[in-house]
Amino acid sequence: MVTIAAIIYEPGSTTKNKTGSWRTFRPIMDNKKCIKCENCYIFCPEGTIYEDENGDFKINYDYCKGCLICVNECPVNALTSIREEK
Amino acid sequence: MMNKKQFPREEYFAPGHRGCAGCGASIVARMALKAIGRDTIVVNSTGCLEVFTTPYPETAWKVPWIHTAFECAGAVAGGIERAIKALKKRGKYKGRKLVVMPISGDGGTADIGFQSLSGALERGHDMVYIMYDNEAYMNTGVQRSSSTPLFASATTAPAGKISKGENNPKKDMAMIAAAHGIPYVATACISYPEDFMRKVKKASDIEGPAFIQVLQPCTVGWGYSTENTIKIGRLAVETGLFPLYEIENGDFKITYKPAKRKPLKEYIKMQKRYRHLTDEDIEILQKNIDEKCKLLGLE
Amino acid sequence: MEKTDIVTGTIAAAMAAKLSNVEVIAAYPITPQTHCVETLAKYVANGELDAEFVKVESEHSAMATCIGASATGVRTFTATASQGLALMHEMLYIASGMRLPIVMLNTNRALSAPINIWCDQQDSITERDTGWIQIYAEDNQETLDSVIQAFKIAEDEDVLLPVMVNIDGFILTHTVEPVVIPDEEKVREYLGVYEPKHAYLDPDKPITQGPVGVPECYMETRKDLNDAIEGSKEVIKRVNEEYYKLFNRKYGNGLVEGYNLENADTVLVSMGSVCGTIKYVINKLKEKGKNIGLLRIRTYRPFPKEDVVEMLKDANNVAVLDKNISLGFNMGALGIDVSSVLKNKKVCNYIVGLGGRDITPQNIEEIINHVEGAKDGETKWINLRE
Numbered sequence: 001m002v003t004i005a006a007i008i009y010e011p012g013s014t015t016k017n018k019t020g021s022w023r024t025f026r027p028i029m030d031n032k033k034c035i036k037c038e039n040c041y042i043f044c045p046e047g048t049i050y051e052d053e054n055g056d057f058k059i060n061y062d063y064c065k066g067c068l069i070c071v072n073e074c075p076v077n078a079l080t081s082i083r084e085e086k
Numbered sequence: 087m088m089n090k091k092q093f094p095r096e097e098y099f100a101p102g103h104r105g106c107a108g109c110g111a112s113i114v115a116r117m118a119l120k121a122i123g124r125d126t127i128v129v130n131s132t133g134c135l136e137v138f139t140t141p142y143p144e145t146a147w148k149v150p151w152i153h154t155a156f157e158c159a160g161a162v163a164g165g166i167e168r169a170i171k172a173l174k175k176r177g178k179y180k181g182r183k184l185v186v187m188p189i190s191g192d193g194g195t196a197d198i199g200f201q202s203l204s205g206a207l208e209r210g211h212d213m214v215y216i217m218y219d220n221e222a223y224m225n226t227g228v229q230r231s232s233s234t235p236l237f238a239s240a241t242t243a244p245a246g247k248i249s250k251g252e253n254n255p256k257k258d259m260a261m262i263a264a265a266h267g268i269p270y271v272a273t274a275c276i277s278y279p280e281d282f283m284r285k286v287k288k289a290s291d292i293e294g295p296a297f298i299q300v301l302q303p304c305t306v307g308w309g310y311s312t313e314n315t316i317k318i319g320r321l322a323v324e325t326g327l328f329p330l331y332e333i334e335n336g337d338f339k340i341t342y343k344p345a346k347r348k349p350l351k352e353y354i355k356m357q358k359r360y361r362h363l364t365d366e367d368i369e370i371l372q373k374n375i376d377e378k379c380k381l382l383g384l385e
Numbered sequence: 386m387e388k389t390d391i392v393t394g395t396i397a398a399a400m401a402a403k404l405s406n407v408e409v410i411a412a413y414p415i416t417p418q419t420h421c422v423e424t425l426a427k428y429v430a431n432g433e434l435d436a437e438f439v440k441v442e443s444e445h446s447a448m449a450t451c452i453g454a455s456a457t458g459v460r461t462f463t464a465t466a467s468q469g470l471a472l473m474h475e476m477l478y479i480a481s482g483m484r485l486p487i488v489m490l491n492t493n494r495a496l497s498a499p500i501n502i503w504c505d506q507q508d509s510i511t512e513r514d515t516g517w518i519q520i521y522a523e524d525n526q527e528t529l530d531s532v533i534q535a536f537k538i539a540e541d542e543d544v545l546l547p548v549m550v551n552i553d554g555f556i557l558t559h560t561v562e563p564v565v566i567p568d569e570e571k572v573r574e575y576l577g578v579y580e581p582k583h584a585y586l587d588p589d590k591p592i593t594q595g596p597v598g599v600p601e602c603y604m605e606t607r608k609d610l611n612d613a614i615e616g617s618k619e620v621i622k623r624v625n626e627e628y629y630k631l632f633n634r635k636y637g638n639g640l641v642e643g644y645n646l647e648n649a650d651t652v653l654v655s656m657g658s659v660c661g662t663i664k665y666v667i668n669k670l671k672e673k674g675k676n677i678g679l680l681r682i683r684t685y686r687p688f689p690k691e692d693v694v695e696m697l698k699d700a701n702n703v704a705v706l707d708k709n710i711s712l713g714f715n716m717g718a719l720g721i722d723v724s725s726v727l728k729n730k731k732v733c734n735y736i737v738g739l740g741g742r743d744i745t746p747q748n749i750e751e752i753i754n755h756v757e758g759a760k761d762g763e764t765k766w767i768n769l770r771e
Contacts, residue, residue, distance in 0.1 A: 004484055007594055008142065008592060011592070012100035012145070014101065014102030014104075014146040038093055047099060068108075068312060069313050069315055126588065127457075127588065147591065150593075151586075152453070154449060154452055154476070154595055164446075166454065166456070169409055169437075169454040172408035201446070202449065204442070208442075
């Protein structure tokens with residue numbers, strides 16, 4: 001059943017779509033090196049980097065498309081990348 | 087180097103959308119919504135952002151959002167703004183400021199949506215209009231818009247044996263918006279999030295129309311690898327090609343001054359849309375920038 | 386209090402919008418509509434109507450503004466004609482597709498080129514398939530009543546579609562007639578406040594309106610639209626009856642109005658103000674002992690197929706008068722529609738009154754005489770100059 005005028009009543013429902021499968025490269029975060037500048041957090045086009053309860057930045061690989069902006073923008077090389085293994 | 091938690095943690099733009107890896111338009115949307123917060127109503131013109139965020143039955147938006155057509159974000163936003171006024175007369179939204187945020191690409195702003203935008207600015211609707219500028223019609227496959235810069239290759243202005251790509255200079259939308267005498271106009275770039283988000287917030291606090299042109303590199307249209315979206319945007323600013331400024335009640339102010347402008351060549355060489363250019367061509371573009379920067383005091 | 390005023394059709398429509406307590410009006414001037422939005426502007430300027438009046442820069446923006454306002458959950462109104470309606474074309478589909486109960490007055494005027502400000506119905510007929518309910522009023526009283534009814538119909542939860550009230554340019558827009566103006570409180574009580582449940586932009590309940598209709602859902606949205614506009618027939622009839630009980634005026638069954646149909650072998654079918662001329666001719670011929678009927682299509686979309694079949698069942702000569710022409714088909718739209726629903730019956734089509742060409746009682750008599758001797762399927766252009 002399609003809703004009236006195809007209105008979408010569930011906000012943020014694209015989360016059903018796990019774009020992590022798009023990835024060919026995987027960013028890896030080394031929290032020991034991280035200086036918490038928030039570059040990776042704010043520049044992520046998916047909003048897939050989050051701060052956990054300990055204040056560490058983590059990557060949600062369900063959605064990370066592997067663009068590697070985070071790796072490129074990390075000023076202390078806390079983020080590196082490896083080829084995704086299928 | 088930066089303060090802890092400088093950026094709001096609330097997310098109003100969900101992952102799972104179909105934007106390309108490294109998409110600059112997604113970054114615009116995510117940052118702008120973080121800056122304003124939950125009481126935002128988004129009016130999206132037809133374009134990449136609209137298409138990749140709302141394939142029925144999914145939406146990436148966690149704020150109320152509407153799309154109608156390509157050329158009318160200004161008019162639709164005006165209708166919403168007046169409807170909110172009408173609803174306030176009924177007693178709804180007491181003491182709250184709802185921010186109407188039209189968001190359109192360069193085509194939807196500088197070309198097909200130009201009349202609707204001009205009308206909305208002239209009528210003084212309280213809104214924060216965001217032009218996400220990726221300098222061509224990316225959604226339909228990189229056709230030139232009036233915001234495509236001189237000598238960039240686009241699919242309807244391709245570089246060829248007798249063509250250097252786009253043969254007209256980039257239309258200056260921010261200055262055209264400013265000519266409407268509206269209270270706030272700014273340029274911004276996603277590579278400078280503090281600057282961009284501060285401007286969006288300021289625009290949302292001001293009564294009346296605000297216009298922000300935000301440059302966002304596009305991996306597909308500009309031809310570079312996905313990790314360089316922010317780097318290229320930064321170079322656009324550091325070279326003086328895309329100066330960051332704001333015009334508040336008529337007062338012009340540069341908001342970021344590069345210590346020493348970088349050569350344009352660094353920016354050009356990273357993008358396939360410019361790969362046909364010779365050193366002489368780049369020199370022409372460099373001279374254009376030097377002249378513009380002189381006018382703006384960006385020596 | 387109810388009172389009688391002598392007003393034009395455009396002013397009657399503006400009065401109706403005021404009585405209906407519209408909250409957002411988006412307006413752009415175009416002949417012969419302009420008096421309507423000027424009157425509304427005056428009401429707002431004098432504090433007689435507490436509405437937001439948006440002085441848009443085009444008809445495209447007028448409809449876009451109404452769409453934005455309606456999608457936020459308020460009652461909206463605009464008016465246009467001809468080129469303005471054509472400019473809105475794209476947005477008309479969007480208004481109906483988004484299920485927004487916008488009400489619009491269209492003052493029927495010919496389309497360019499050559500530019501012509503006078504009456505025909507090509508403009509609204511061209512928008513036939515946009516999913517808008519189309520009502521054609523015969524006089525200024527019906528114009529006022531139809532605009533009020535339009536809000537009731539549009540906002541009905543089983544309908545939720547935009548409504549276009551059409552009146553003939555100059556013939557109604559610039560001609561004064563006595564019009565009964567209902568009591569404002571009574572109208573407002575009847576209509577209530579527009580509070581949509583399906584679509585409104587609200588940060589407290591964020592929804593996405595106007596998403597990408599992927600192939601897996603688009604066809605269903607069109608079917609829903611078609612079901613809604615077909616289903617609106619019952620609502621239009623019900624509103625016609627309710628309105629009669631409250632305000633003592635009705636227009637046929639809301640969809641069609643029959644006039645002197647009993648024992649009429651020859652029946653004319655048409656829409657809008659020309660029906661007044663036809664009634665005059667019918668009365669005159671009746672005095673001479675000739676019995677002619679009229680079936681006035683009041684609601685053109687949804688098309689009252691069942692009523693047309695039923696009410697024309699005894700007629701042998703059906704003459705359909707069209708103030709529009711389907712170029713390349715040599716018929717008007719109403720002629721095509723009526724022919725398609727009437728089986729085994731003589732239907733002839735008469736193209737009349739394009740671009741303000743007069744339709745005289747003599748022309749009507751000429752049509753009657755012609756159809757009685759004509760073969761099925763003939764099309765004739767009336768009052769053409771040599």
